[in-house]
Amino acid sequence: MTIRHHLSNPLLMAYAAGNLSEAFGLVVATHISLCDECRARLETFEAVGGAVVDSADTVAMADGSLESVLARLGPQDAAPAPRKRGFFPAPLADYVGGDLAAVHWRPLGMGVRQAILPTARGASARLLYIPAGQAVPDHGHRGTELTLVLQGAFRDESDRFGVGDVEIATEDLEHTPVAEAGMDCICLAATDAPLRFRAMLPRLLQPIFRI
Numbered sequence: 001m002t003i004r005h006h007l008s009n010p011l012l013m014a015y016a017a018g019n020l021s022e023a024f025g026l027v028v029a030t031h032i033s034l035c036d037e038c039r040a041r042l043e044t045f046e047a048v049g050g051a052v053v054d055s056a057d058t059v060a061m062a063d064g065s066l067e068s069v070l071a072r073l074g075p076q077d078a079a080p081a082p083r084k085r086g087f088f089p090a091p092l093a094d095y096v097g098g099d100l101a102a103v104h105w106r107p108l109g110m111g112v113r114q115a116i117l118p119t120a121r122g123a124s125a126r127l128l129y130i131p132a133g134q135a136v137p138d139h140g141h142r143g144t145e146l147t148l149v150l151q152g153a154f155r156d157e158s159d160r161f162g163v164g165d166v167e168i169a170t171e172d173l174e175h176t177p178v179a180e181a182g183m184d185c186i187c188l189a190a191t192d193a194p195l196r197f198r199a200m201l202p203r204l205l206q207p208i209f210r211i
């Protein structure tokens with residue numbers, strides 16, 4: 001897997017600071033699980049955060065805090081056995097509740113399917129299934145859309161995105177993603193505002209599909 005499209009520094013910084021919504025954090029964590037380069041950059045930002053914590057003034061906790069925490073910890077559990085890795089990278093597998101066969105797809109038309117993942121309000125995360133050669137209706141963005149490819153590849157006006165690549169689409173991008181021929185494309189996408197569709201039918205369907 002050669003990853004060519006990476007996370008931006010602002011996204012990695014926000015993730016390190018714990019400031020991302022759950023949906024965006026899920027895309028970032030899943031990309032990092034696939035990408036050594038972004039994991040290394042994240043560690044740099046986390047080191048900066050650690051230095052800030054180290055240099056901050058300390059605030060004393062109540063008497064007996066240490067003893068009460070130690071008492072609650074009890075005997076240490078053994079380290080959990082590594083989970084069997086299926087189709088989904090680790091951070092995502094927890095949300096799907098199983099492998100690819102466990103996904104509850106809902107049809108969006110023309111063979112395109114989605115599955116909305118359970119995340120906190122404020123931004124939404126979904127899996128997208130785009131049959132090989134099929135286009136997603138062209139759309140713009142009111143906010144930011146992160147799309148991480150898990151299988152296959154898609155192209156849009158800006159570039160080609162293969163497995164592990166993440167596309168960061170903002171308000172100035174209007175695009176029509178098309179799945180490459182040869183293999184169905186599966187993506188993880190997060191949005192923090194409804195998409196803007198040019199065509200009438202997708203606009204009418206938006207409230208139903210929550211896109």
Ligand SMILES: [Zn+2]
Pocket residue numbers: 003005006007031035036037038039
């Ligand atoms: Zn990366």
